[in-house]
Amino acid sequence: MIIVTGGSGQAGRACLKDLIAHGHEVCSVDLAPPADPSIRHSRVDLTDYGQTIAAFSAIDDRVSSQVTGIVHLAAIRAPGLAPNHVIFETNTVSTYNVFEAARQLKIRNIVWASSETVLGLPFANPPPYVPVDEEYPGRPETAYSLSKLMGEEMAKQFCRWDPETKIFGLRLSNVMDPERYAEFPGFDDDPRKRNWNLWAYIDARDAAQAIRLAFDSKLTGADVFVIANADGVMSQPNDALLDAVYPGVPHKRAFGPNETLLSIEKARRVLGYEPRHSWRDHKAG
Numbered sequence: 605m606i607i608v609t610g611g612s613g614q615a616g617r618a619c620l621k622d623l624i625a626h627g628h629e630v631c632s633v634d635l636a637p638p639a640d641p642s643i644r645h646s647r648v649d650l651t652d653y654g655q656t657i658a659a660f661s662a663i664d665d666r667v668s669s670q671v672t673g674i675v676h677l678a679a680i681r682a683p684g685l686a687p688n689h690v691i692f693e694t695n696t697v698s699t700y701n702v703f704e705a706a707r708q709l710k711i712r713n714i715v716w717a718s719s720e721t722v723l724g725l726p727f728a729n730p731p732p733y734v735p736v737d738e739e740y741p742g743r744p745e746t747a748y749s750l751s752k753l754m755g756e757e758m759a760k761q762f763c764r765w766d767p768e769t770k771i772f773g774l775r776l777s778n779v780m781d782p783e784r785y786a787e788f789p790g791f792d793d794d795p796r797k798r799n800w801n802l803w804a805y806i807d808a809r810d811a812a813q814a815i816r817l818a819f820d821s822k823l824t825g826a827d828v829f830v831i832a833n834a835d836g837v838m839s840q841p842n843d844a845l846l847d848a849v850y851p852g853v854p855h856k857r858a859f860g861p862n863e864t865l866l867s868i869e870k871a872r873r874v875l876g877y878e879p880r881h882s883w884r885d886h887k888a889g
């Protein structure tokens with residue numbers, strides 16, 4: 605049984621569908637009910653430690669002691685959706701509660717949603733180099749992003765306390781359902797419409813794939829992975845976009861004209877992640 609926190613949300617819905625399709629038994633815990641009534645669900649406020657450890661222990665017949673891991677996606681999902689201190693408190697405390705409840709129950713397989721924002725979004729200052737990757741220290745610019753960096757730091761310490769634990773944080777790019785792809789050509793006339801995340805995105809189904817691969821990984825310890833699609837949202841080539849917004853930014857390596865500037869090389873190498881979807885195919889189809 606895998607517990608998915610935030611299963612009623614955008615990424616959670618895709619993740620549950622993908623895990624079920626791959627034969628996993630799942631239970632969603634979320635403040636909100638799932639849109640799909642066939643999903644096993646329990647209403648849990650993860651900012652409350654008592655509720656969190658209770659839910660991970662047993663919820664009637666929905667959650668037994670056979671919890672094999674946690675996918676932690678619940679959060680206030682972006683800057684601005686609540687006052688800064690509410691976002692910071694909600695996300696930091698709920699992530700602590702999830703890690704701590706799992707530790708007490710000896711649930712040692714945890715995958716959770718960090719965020720691309722840790723890379724320095726909205727890139728009001730240029731990135732140190734492109735493509736950006738996991739190799740430079742976090743640059744949170746918002747309370748939301750700071751809450752995600754706190755989660756990454758907590759993961760390191762929890763894994764130091766128990767080296768058999770795995771806590772993989774996925775620095776998800778901007779999650780997109782395919783219905784949004786019709787909007788993408790509208791970005792193309794202005795490089796500044798989407799430079800805030802270096803013109804990247806992640807198809808919700810590929811986010812779900814990355815979560816599953818991270819969950820299935822036999823590695824231990826804390827680690828983070830940038831998760832984006834293989835391409836960006838623009839038809840304009842990267843060189844033109846970078847010249848327009850970040851002239852002179854160093855290139856860490858050669859990259860293709862429409863290749864993602866949020867590097868997914870580490871996720872490819874370590875997790876075997878390979879995005880299967882592109883808005884370009886959707887447009888053509």
Ligand SMILES: NC(=O)c1ccc[n+]([C@@H]2O[C@H](COP(=O)([O-])OP(=O)(O)OC[C@H]3O[C@@H](n4cnc5c(N)ncnc54)[C@H](O)[C@@H]3O)[C@@H](O)[C@H]2O)c1
Binds near residue numbers: 610649698719
């Ligand atoms: N959507 C994006 O573009 C994006 C990008 C990067 C990272 N992320 C991260 O991915 C995760 C999932 O994002 P999403 O887009 O699916 O968000 P979402 O808002 O669609 O879903 C989040 C879910 O968390 C639940 N939740 C919030 N607070 C809770 C609490 N205290 N207890 C229990 N449940 C609670 C909400 O009810 C909601 O169903 C989040 O951690 C978010 O920060 C999202």
